[in-house]
Amino acid sequence: MKKVQRVEALFELLRVVLGLVIAYIITLVLIILTSDVTPQEVITNFVLGPFTTPRRFGQLMGKFIPYVLGGCGMCFIYGCGRFNLVGEGIVNFAPAVACIVLFNTPIFNHVPWIVGVGILLIICCAVGGGLAMIPAIGREKLKISEMVTSIIMNYMLLYLSLWFLKSLFADRSQAFLCSPMYPENGSFFQLIPGTNLHAGIFVSIIGWILACLMFDRMRIGVKLRICGSNGMFAKYSGLNTTKIVLIGQLIGGIYAGAAACVDAFGMYTRYQYSVLTNIGMDALVVAVIARKKPIYVPLAAFVLAYIRTSAVVLNLSTNIPIEFVNMMQAVLILFVAAQHFLQKSKEKAIYKISMEESKEKGAVV
Amino acid sequence: MSLEYIETFLFTAVRIATPIMYVALCSTIALQGGLTNMAAESMMLISAITGVIFSAISQNLLIGILAGMMSSILITLFLCFAAFVMKVDLYLMSIALNTAMSGATIYIMYVLTGNKANTAGYFASLQMPNIQIPIIKDIPIIGNILSGHNGFTYLAIIMIFVVWFIIFRTKLGLRIRAVGQNPQAAESVGINPSKIYTISFVMASAIASLGGMFLSMGYQNMFIRDMTGGKGFIGMAAATIAGASPVGSALLAVVFGVADAVTHYSKLYITDAQFLSAMPYIITTVLLFILSYIRLKNSEHDMRKRKAAALKAHEENV
Numbered sequence: 001m002k003k004v005q006r007v008e009a010l011f012e013l014l015r016v017v018l019g020l021v022i023a024y025i026i027t028l029v030l031i032i033l034t035s036d037v038t039p040q041e042v043i044t045n046f047v048l049g050p051f052t053t054p055r056r057f058g059q060l061m062g063k064f065i066p067y068v069l070g071g072c073g074m075c076f077i078y079g080c081g082r083f084n085l086v087g088e089g090i091v092n093f094a095p096a097v098a099c100i101v102l103f104n105t106p107i108f109n110h111v112p113w114i115v116g117v118g119i120l121l122i123i124c125c126a127v128g129g130g131l132a133m134i135p136a137i138g139r140e141k142l143k144i145s146e147m148v149t150s151i152i153m154n155y156m157l158l159y160l161s162l163w164f165l166k167s168l169f170a171d172r173s174q175a176f177l178c179s180p181m182y183p184e185n186g187s188f189f190q191l192i193p194g195t196n197l198h199a200g201i202f203v204s205i206i207g208w209i210l211a212c213l214m215f216d217r218m219r220i221g222v223k224l225r226i227c228g229s230n231g232m233f234a235k236y237s238g239l240n241t242t243k244i245v246l247i248g249q250l251i252g253g254i255y256a257g258a259a260a261c262v263d264a265f266g267m268y269t270r271y272q273y274s275v276l277t278n279i280g281m282d283a284l285v286v287a288v289i290a291r292k293k294p295i296y297v298p299l300a301a302f303v304l305a306y307i308r309t310s311a312v313v314l315n316l317s318t319n320i321p322i323e324f325v326n327m328m329q330a331v332l333i334l335f336v337a338a339q340h341f342l343q344k345s346k347e348k349a350i351y352k353i354s355m356e357e358s359k360e361k362g363a364v365v
Numbered sequence: 366m367s368l369e370y371i372e373t374f375l376f377t378a379v380r381i382a383t384p385i386m387y388v389a390l391c392s393t394i395a396l397q398g399g400l401t402n403m404a405a406e407s408m409m410l411i412s413a414i415t416g417v418i419f420s421a422i423s424q425n426l427l428i429g430i431l432a433g434m435m436s437s438i439l440i441t442l443f444l445c446f447a448a449f450v451m452k453v454d455l456y457l458m459s460i461a462l463n464t465a466m467s468g469a470t471i472y473i474m475y476v477l478t479g480n481k482a483n484t485a486g487y488f489a490s491l492q493m494p495n496i497q498i499p500i501i502k503d504i505p506i507i508g509n510i511l512s513g514h515n516g517f518t519y520l521a522i523i524m525i526f527v528v529w530f531i532i533f534r535t536k537l538g539l540r541i542r543a544v545g546q547n548p549q550a551a552e553s554v555g556i557n558p559s560k561i562y563t564i565s566f567v568m569a570s571a572i573a574s575l576g577g578m579f580l581s582m583g584y585q586n587m588f589i590r591d592m593t594g595g596k597g598f599i600g601m602a603a604a605t606i607a608g609a610s611p612v613g614s615a616l617l618a619v620v621f622g623v624a625d626a627v628t629h630y631s632k633l634y635i636t637d638a639q640f641l642s643a644m645p646y647i648i649t650t651v652l653l654f655i656l657s658y659i660r661l662k663n664s665e666h667d668m669r670k671r672k673a674a675a676l677k678a679h680e681e682n683v
Contacts (some may be wrong), residue, residue, distance in 0.1 A: 033477045126550040142657040148605050151598045152649050159643030321475045326468025339452035
C-alpha cells in the first residue's frame with residue numbers, strides 16, 4: 001500500500017504546485033495585457049522584486065512571521081472542519097488589550113525584555129483564545145453558524161479596538177490616531193537594523209514546532225484530524241466531538257493572538273491599526289495551501305508573503321494597484337482546494353499501480 | 366427634537382436599510398436551500414461597477430441594470446462551478462471570491478480610469494430616479510418617510526413578496542426547501558441538489574446585484590472602492606437571525622438600518638464615534654445568540670410535546 005500513499009502525496013504536491021504556477025501565469029499575463037507596463041518591468045519587479053534589496057526581503061519576512069503563526073492556528077480550526085474566521089478581528093483587538101496593560105499599568109516599568117514580551121504574548125494569546133470561543137460555543141451549543149458570528153465579530157472588534165485606542169491610550173501629540181511609541185521591553189527588536197525582520201521570528205519558530213508536535217505527535221491532533229475528516233465517524237467511535245472541536249478552535253484563537261502580538265509589536269513602533277489587516281484571511285489561505293498540515297505552513301506562508309511583497313514592490317514602481325493579487329489568490333485557492341482537480345489522473349495512476357502489484361503477487365486478474 | 370428631524374431620521378433609516386434588505390433576501394433564498402451565502406459581497410461589488418460602466422457607456426439605465434445583474438450571475442456561476450463541479454469548499458471559495466472581487470473591481474477601475482478610489486469624473490453613470498408615490502406622499506408624516514425614495518428601495522419591497530412567492534408558492538421553491546432540509550432525501554426522489562443549489566444561488570445573485578447597484582446607481586452615481594463595506598455580511602446575519610423567512614429578514618434589515626441611522630445621527634452629539642460604530646455589530650451578535658437560544662428551546666419544547674402526544678396515541682391504541 002505504500003506505493004499508493006506515495007502517489008497520493010505526489011498528487012497533493014502536484015496540485016499545489018500546479019495551482020501556484022497556473023495562478024502565477026494567469027496573473028502575469030493579465031498584468032502584461034491590461035496595463036502599459038512592459039513584460040521586462042513586470043518580471044524585474046513582480047518576480048524578482050522581493051529579493052533585490054535587504055529591505056524588501058525584510059518586508060517579506062515581516063509578513064512571513066505572523067502568517068506562520070496564523071496559518072498554524074487556522075490548520076487547527078480548519079482541520080476540525082470549522083470556519084471560525086475571528087482571527088481577523090483578534091489581530092486588531094488582542095494587541096489593543098495588551099496596549100492597555102502596557103501603557104496604563106506600571107507593570108512594564110522595570111521588567112527585562114524577555115518578561116515584558118512574554119507578558120504581551122500571554123495577554124494576546126489569552127484574549128485570542130477567549131474571543132475564538134464565542135463563535136465556537138455559539139456553534140456547538142446554540143447551532144449558530146460560526147462563520148456568520150465570527151465575521152460580524154470582526155467588524156465589532158475592529159471598532160472596539162479603535163475605541164480603546166482613542167479613549168485609553170492614544171498619543172494626542174500625533175496627527176493620526178495611534179498609541180505612544182512602544183517601550184524597549186514592550187516590542188520585538190529588529191534582528192537586522194533597517195529591515196522588518198524582527199525577533200518575533202523566534203516566537204514563530206517555537207509556535208510552529210509546537211503546532212507540528214500537537215498536530216502530528218499528540219493525541220489531540222489525531223482526534224482533531226478524525227473530527228475534521230469525518231465528524232460522524234468520530235462521534236460513533238466514542239470521541240467527545242464537541243469538546244475536541246472547541247479545543248481546536250481555542251488553539252486556533254491562541255495562535256491568532258500570537259500572530260497579532262508579533263505583528264503589532266514587531267512590525268510597528270506604535271499601535272496604529274485603523275482597518276482590518278487581512279492577516280486572518282491570509283492565514284486561512286496559508287492553511288489551505290499547506291493542505292491543513294502545520295508542517296508545511298512555513299513554506300505556504302513564505303509563498304504567500306512573497307506574492308504579497310511582490311505586489312507591493314510592483315505597486316511602488318509601476319502604480320498597478322496592490323489588490324490585483326487578491327484575484328490571484330482566488331485562482332490559487334480554486335486549484336489548490338479543488339478535490340476534482342487532477343482527480344482522474346490520480347485515480348488512473350493508483351489503478352495502474354494496484355494492477356501491477358496484484359500481477360506481481362501472481363493474482364489472476 | 367422636532368418632527369422634521371424624526372422624519373429625516375426615519376427616511377435615512379429606510380435608505381440605509383435598502384441594500385441590507387436585498388442581501389437579506391438573497392441570503393434567505395440560499396438559506397432555504399440549506400447553504401449560507403457568503404459571497405453576497407462579491408455579487409454586490411461586481412454588479413455595482415458593471416452597472417456604472419454599462420449605464421455610462423450605453424446611456425440607458427435598463428441596459429446598465431441588466432449588465433450589472435448578468436455580471437453578478439456570471440460570478441455566481443463561476444462560484445457554483447468551483448463548489449459543485451470542482452468540489453472546492455463552498456465557503457472557502459466564497460471568502461476567496463470576496464477578496465478577489467474587492468481586488469478585481471479596483472483593478473478594473475484602475476485599468477479603465479487610472480484611478481483607484483472611485484469612478485467619478487470618468488463614467489457619468491445614470492441613476493435610478495427617486496419616486497414620489499401619488500397618494501402616500503400627501504399623508505403628513507408617513508408621506509415624508511415613505512415617499513420620495515429611490516426606485517431601488519421600492520423594488521426591494523416588491524422583492525420581499527417575489528421571494529416569498531417563489532419560496533412558498535412555486536414548485537421550484539418547494540424543491541429548494543426540500544433540498545435545504547434534507548439533500549439526500551431530495552436526491553432519492555429525483556431532485557438534483559447541485560442543480561437546485563445553482564438555481565437558488567443564481568436567483569440570490571440577481572437580487573444581491575440590485576443591492577449593489579443601489580449603492581452605485583441609486584444612492585450615488587459612481588463606484589467607490591469597497592463600497593459595500595460589510596453590508597453583505599450584515600444582511601447574511603439578518604437572514605440567519607430571522608430563520609430564513611423573507612418578511613422577517615427584510616424587517617430585521619430595517620432594524621439594522623435604524624441602528625445604523627442612530628449611529629450616524631448620534632455622532633454629532635457623542636464623541637465616542639468608534640464605540641457607536643461597533644454598536645450595530647454588538648447588537649447583531651447579541652441578537653444572534655438570544656434568538657438562537659429561544660429557537661433552540663422552542664424546538665426542544667416542540668419535540669417534547671410531539672413525543673408526549675405520540676406516546677399518548679400509542680397508549681390509546683394499545
